[in-house]
Amino acid sequence: SSLLRHGPLTFDATGRVAYLNDQMVELSAREISLLEVLLQRAGRLVSKDQLVERLCEWGEEVSNNAIEVYIHRLRKKIEQGPVRIATVRGLGYCLEKIAT
Numbered sequence: 001s002s003l004l005r006h007g008p009l010t011f012d013a014t015g016r017v018a019y020l021n022d023q024m025v026e027l028s029a030r031e032i033s034l035l036e037v038l039l040q041r042a043g044r045l046v047s048k049d050q051l052v053e054r055l056c057e058w059g060e061e062v063s064n065n066a067i068e069v070y071i072h073r074l075r076k077k078i079e080q081g082p083v084r085i086a087t088v089r090g091l092g093y094c095l096e097k098i099a100t
Contacts, residue, residue: 004039007097008081011039020081030055031074034067038085038095047092 002014010019016032018025027035037046037054048064055062055070071093075085082098 004036004042006039006042006095007083009039009078009083011036018078020078020083025077027074027077028070030070031077033057034070034074035078038093042095043097045088045092045094050092 002012004011004013008021010022011017011032012019013036016029018027018032018035033054034051037051048067051067052062052064055067071085071087079085084096084098086094086096088094
């Protein structure tokens, strides 16, 4: 299936669209790429290097600072539900479900 689910968050990999509580979330292409990686590894650590590598597929250099900016934007858009992107200092990020 091309659908990735994590709590109230659903990602359609074919259509490149994310939904939170069945409402479409407006995301940039890079935010979508980051969300896809985090969802594929939900509950597990994703290193900044892995995220940089994924975004470099766009054919341009991406700095660690840029990753932080995209993660910040993504958080603002998806963290209204019981989902959060946890920062693991010095290592990377982890998409978690918050127990409700």
